[in-house]
Amino acid sequence: MADTTNGGAIVRLENIVKRFGGAAALSGASLSVKRDSVHGLVGQNGAGKSTLIKLLAGLHRADEGTVEIDGEAYDRLTPHLVEELGIHFIHQDRLLVPTFTVGEALFLGRELRIPGTPFLDRTGMRRKSAEILARYFGLSLPQSALIADLSAAEKQIVQITRALIANPRVLVFDEPTAALVRREADLLFQLIHRLSAEGITILYISHYLGEIVDICDTVTVLRNGRDVATLPVAETSATEIGALMVNRALGELYPKPDVIPGEVLLQVENLALAERFDAVSFALRKGEVLGLTGLVGSGAKEVVRTLFGLDLPTGGAVSVNGETVFSADPAEATEKRLALVPEDRRRDGVALDLSVTENTTLASLDRFSRGLIDHGSERRQTEDLVKRLQIKTDGIDALVRTLSGGNQQKVAIAKWLSRQSEIYLLDEPTVGVDIAAKVEIYRLIGELAERGAGILVLSSDIEELLGITDRILVFFRGRVTRQFTSSETSPDQVLADVTGAHETLRHAG
Amino acid sequence: MLVDSPFIPASALEIEAQKSLEPPGSGPAFGRRLATLALRGGALAVFVGVLVVFSAAAPFFLTIGNIGNVLGQSAIAGVLAIGLTIVIIAGGSNVVTGGIDLSLAANMGLSAAVYASLVQAGQGDGVAILGALGTGLAIGAVNAAAVTLAGIVPLLATLAVMNVVAGLELVLTQNTVVPAATDFLSALSAGGPFGIPVLAYILLGFTFVVAAVVQYTPLGLRLYAVGAFPDAARAAGLPIRSFVAGSFLASGLCGGFAGILSVSYLSGSTTGAGDMLLPVVVTALLGTVFSRRLVPTITGTLLSALFVGFLINGFQLLNISSTLVSGVQGLLILLVVSATTLLGRKESI
Amino acid sequence: MATAFLSSLTRGIGRYALVAALTAVFALFATLAPGFLSGANLLSVLVNNFALLAIVAVAMTFAVSAGGIDLSVGTAIDFASFAFVSLVLAGQPVALAALGGLAGGALVGVFNAVLIAGIGISPFLATLGTLFVGRSVQQLLTNGGNPVYLPPAGVPEAFRFLGHGTVAGIPVPLLLAALVIAGAWLVLSQTRFGRVVLATGIQASVVRYSGIRLSRVTAANYVLVSTIAAVVGLILTSTVTVYIPSSGNAFLLNAIGATFIGTTFDPRGRPNVPGTVLGVLLLGVVANGLLLSGLNFYWQQVGTGLLIFSVLAIGFANRKAAARA
Known part of the structure; x- marks a missing residue:
């Protein structure tokens, strides 16, 4: 034996x-x-x-x-x-x-x-x-x-x-x-x-x-x-x-351009959702990449959902470009140039059985139709984006189902580029994405920031956040417990706050 | 066995633990239970209310003889609705992708035609019974194969089978009434003890047997698991496709059985069996409201079938057009489904 | 390589199974059934076996595209018919009465829209409820289900136009069917609304997450379904000059069948107007051909049923294969 x-x-x-x-x-x-x-x-x-x-x-x-x-x-x-x-x-x-x-x-x-x-x-x-x-x-x-x-x-x-x-x-x-x-x-x-x-x-x-x-x-x-x-x-x-x-050798994985943040795009004050999160305040500026992180149930994801109008907040205020947003309605959020790239992309982000084109223009069909859809300009727009985001596909008529995870994610982002959104809420944008596509998504985030968009990245990958964001907010049990400047901290410091390692568990046994 | 070893003493810690969990009777779960209770109580109250109103208006309504009549008249629809209930249990309550058998009424028509034709051809009741049940079973087998092997959604598969079966009935009967009279058939349609028709006893007996299997055996419990949450059933090691196929076989048999009853009730096979389809669907769906958990049950379906039977009967006694029954059914189903949908929505927020 | 070729071949067959079946059936009856190929017969196929069902099936295609179904298309037909006849009897001009008829049908759609988009009931159950309630409402309106006849003397010529008239030698029902088909094709495949309806049927949550007001689209779609179906109510009433309660349901199952047969015509298995039209044509040709070929009349339904069954089986088997590939 x-x-x-x-x-x-x-x-x-x-x-x-x-x-x-x-x-x-x-x-x-x-x-x-x-x-x-x-x-x-x-x-x-x-x-x-x-x-x-x-x-x-x-x-x-x-x-x-x-x-x-x-x-x-x-x-x-x-x-x-x-x-x-x-x-x-x-x-x-x-x-x-x-x-x-x-x-x-x-x-x-x-x-x-x-x-x-x-x-x-x-x-x-x-x-x-x-x-x-x-x-x-x-x-x-x-x-x-x-x-x-x-x-x-x-x-x-x-x-x-x-x-x-x-x-x-x-x-x-x-x-x-x-x-x-x-x-x-x-x-x-x-x-x-x-x-x-x-x-x-x-x-x-x-x-x-x-x-x-x-x-x-x-x-x-x-x-x-x-x-x-x-x-x-x-x-x-x-x-x-x-x-x-965490891998300490961060290296050149994270292409991050230097952008000096401009005016405030999104202002969140004392936002609350019963039993989910409370007293959340922050501002997102033009050209800024803001990271949110926290464990499941920490409230970070719920904040992102609420900002996009998927949940109705129980308190606080949100304003976009100085205008207050009231309703729980994704359509209104979209009109205010907000974009959500959801975590469950195969369920909420892309329609697997629609083509690349149909997915890309779904949120911006008004731009391509005067009564009837102008298929020519729809296709040109899609071809442009496919090229710009380096989406690997058998052509713009291929079903999104046939694309790899990373390329599906790029289509989910392309949808909002076509909508000309200004504020991007990215929920776990690189989960299930291979390393090459990850780097391309990071580059894209940097490019958006350079063009003056505001980007909120929710991620549980701390190295990733440190590499691509300017600031990081840590959520724990429904509140923002810590704010880091990304260039001045280390993964283990952030992780300690995320996991509540500072708190010792009350040991009853 | 681990389960039987009492190794943990009750301690202060456990009492603490008990307090930490949400006490039953509070929160959304309680609200939902209360609303479910109200819905179910409401349904029963409507049922009883209808009985009371009719019996006040028509004294004959609540006599044993009349109740027996209603039971007898509901036998055919009841058996069909029970067959459909089995399919809905195993397929889940999403009617488009889940369990539905649109071929049931046509199945009854063809089985009846087979029975009557065999009798006409000089065969005995035994052969005719086998013929009718075999027909029903064969139709169930085709449905089962179309759904589990070819992968056609049940709604479409059974719709196509319905067309074929209805056509075969026309071919067999040339769209005429095929009379059939045998001692066995007259015994079925005769009156039984206490002046109650034999068909009434058959309906009760049939419900009793099917309910015993579906509600009270491990097989039935597994059937529910397969329909309600296939992933959970798979995790428990249950062969899902076999259960779904089995449910179509069972409902096919019910169609054959209902065919025999209809030959006896109408003294032969007649055309127009297809008209029973949608009322049977509604009866089966409405039955869920008579169950504690708002799921399809055999006894709930029986109650629902009887409810419809009493409505028709009462309207006849009061000389009101019995076609209004469909309106009552339609409104009830919309009310029930709206209530459950709104309940479910409150839950998800 | 070889497998890729094979799978593209079977997918190709799946797509053209419908056209092949139609051609084969057509050729078969052209040789077997005397008179099948005559112009008069082909026209009668189009008017009697095609036009009305095509309109209902096109309406159904919208419901199925959105991932739903509408079991109450017959109710919309009946309501339209009832409103049309009643308004004509009340002495209203025919054009106004026809509009009233369309509105009567649309009312059914509004009821469905409230149930499906407002409350959130599944389309099957909602429209099944509508079907039953609608049946009783008609009984109430007609004193227990008596047909409403137009007195032969009192029928305005304009009233008969929808059912019996011709424009440039083409029967009006066929013309209307062509208009509805063309319009529906345009809306479903060439407009923003059609695209969103299709996306809803494929993955509703993505539509919602794209900032589109899902419930508005769904509501509008079910009103549209009923309004299209209402056109059949008008034609039907004009043809027979009588309203018969709950007679519209006769189209229901064939309309569902044609719509799903039609999905095999699309390489991606989506509901589509051309496919639906081919499906209706197939059903119509088979019905007429079997009648003419002198085969036992009652085999007609068996033949139709088997045909639907095999086209569906091929279509679904293909989709399964495509999903695996």
Whole structure:
């Protein structure tokens, strides 16, 4: 047996290489999780965390490298096999049927029957789920409650309980606290301690470095598809982990022209949205690139949505070029020359089954139609933009579906260039975009700034923000907690504020 | 088993934890539950109100005999609506991309024609029953294949099948009434115990059996999961396509069964089965309002079918044109759907 | 290389399956059915089997383009017909009565618009509700469903024009159909409105995120659908000089069928006016040809159904293949 060589590892991934098309998502990553440990896995977006986890879940297959579970090598994992091996996943999206009761959701697929009959034992399932919930969580939900009636935390608990019923040996938590408020997250941490004490191995993936330090005993840091360090948490700190996550050699990745900001384009004063963010004030000037950053739920994304009129603010004021904006209406925002490049570009940014031309001119059709659409000028405009943004496509009539992620994003930006927008709200503009296209998008942002546009970039990639912005606002739990001048700070300083590493978690256990 | 090991003592910490979670009975969830309750209570109140008004206006209305009549008259539509309900459960309630079977009424027509023609050709009831059910099942199989194998959206697939099936019925019957009279058929259409028609007992029995499977077995629970949230069903390891295909087979069988009932009720096969389609669709959709969770259920569909039956019957007794029933149905469905849509919207903000 | 060629070939077949089917059916009946190719018969195909359904199907194409459906096109036809007849009976000039008829149909669209764009009900359910409510409203208006006849003596000549008249030898219904088709094609493929409707059907959230007032477009679209359908109400009433309650529904299923058959004509599977027209033509030619070829009359519907089914199957199988490629 390999027991002596793997040092008690229950899960061992060795030198994993995984390519998608030409790009390598993982290029020699290793991860070794010891039996009974609570193992943290961290890395920036695009570092390869989710690919590694999907590999372990049997959803992807490695191009190179070995996978060992309990010292036994597996050539091919399937979701079913992984489950049989006792490895269970708590996904970020809660895969629970909203119209089911807690008992039904818990037992779907392995229902209890009334002995000797083919019928569901609803009472039994109810009793058993009440028992489990009370035992693990000290929680009693109303017997008749439907999943749709539960809070995010309660749904999470039901999801975890589903895994517990299957008697797992390894539980993988993928960003479990993203949707939870603080008290709920504390409850989850206590639970993890108990499960660990019970002998369940935990693999814990999170952006919150404070959490990692608090609950894990070992942490592996991924960067650019490789593991750069595996450390005992006792011997490290959130700041050190953060420093490992970001690539210190920034280099010439970020072409940033020097633009002296001009007059104020967008003024935000005391903006508030109930339960999302509060007292947010800032100004964006002509030629300025302003960065916003914060964890999921920190309020940064909601501020951007509100500015574009997708949510109605509960307080504060927004003015564009000195004119106050009132309504929650994207059409009005667009008329005021605001542009939003949304994070979920495949859902909200570009229509996959419309052509490059149709997408490019969608927001500016008035410019191309006098009664009928002038197809000639529409095409000329699109060809210009395709050339200017170096959009790689089989032609302007190709469906946007056929373009790569980076080129799709360029089309989403071209739509607003065609609209002649002045204020650009870019929400995670380079997520899922390969490095070459990233640089092109950065160059484009610089070019827009030079032409006098104001650009707001929301990103969780801190290096990126430091490279391309003038200032950075950090959001934490609904407020702007810190402002940095990009040229005078370092990634780990910003990251410390983003992750709340300065705050120590109240430790109840 | 892990679940059975009581290893965590109740501690102060857990009591703290309990407080930290949103107490049931507050917030939007509670509001939604209350509104759902009001909607459902409202529907039942309308149902009871209709019964009360009719019985006050027409004393004969609430006699056992009349109730039995209504049950008997609702049997055919009820069986069809139940078949459709199964498809809607497995396909999800988005009618365009989700579950719908537009071929059900035509299916009933053809199955009835097959039954009557076999009897005319001198075959016995046994062969005729097999013929009708086989016809229904075959139609269900074509639907299932078109949806799960060819990937045609159910609305279109079943629309095309409906056309073919309706045409085949015309070919078989030459657009005439095919009379059929056998002892079995007269037994079906006769009166049963307590002066209640046999068809009424059949409707209740059929509902009972299907409801037992759909509402009370693991199979039924999985059917709901497949329709309501396919990703969750997939995560639980359920074969989604098999469930969808199965639902079309089941509804095809219901069409065949309804065909047999209609031959007995009308003493033969008649034309015009297609007219039943849209009323059946509305009946099935309206049934959701009689369920606690506002989802399609077999018993809800039965109540909805009976509600329509009582309306028609009451209007007849009061000498009001029974065609107004469709208006009541239409308004009800718009009210119900508006209410649920507005509820859902409030939830999302 | 080879696979790329193959897939472009099958996609090509998918696109021309509709034209090929139409040509094949046409050639088949030209040889089998005596009299099929005669000018009189072809004209009768166009007037009796094509014109009215084409208008309804074109209306349906707008609803389907926006990602919806309109089950109440028949209701719009009926309301238009009722308003037209009533206004003529009340002694109003025919032109005004016709406008009133269009408005009557548009009213149905307004009701749908409120339900779909205002409240947010799914188009299928909303228009299904409208269909049922509309049926009862007609019963109420007509004392329980009695047809409203125009007395033969009292029918103004102008009234019969829409159904029976000719302009330069071309029957008016056919002319109107041609106008509606041309107009609809222009609006759907050449205007900002049409582009936005199409984009809504493909990915509504992108339209909203592009700063376009989605609900206004949707509302206008459903009013447009009903107004187009109302034209059929006028022609129908003028042809038979009677309003029969709830008679418009006869067009519904064939209009849906033709629209979706038509989507196979577009290389991207989008609803489109030329495709819809070809779909209606196919249905019309098959109906007429089967009738003439002396085949059992009742096979007509089976043939039509099988045809719709196979065109859809080819279309969807192609789309699946294209999605994989």
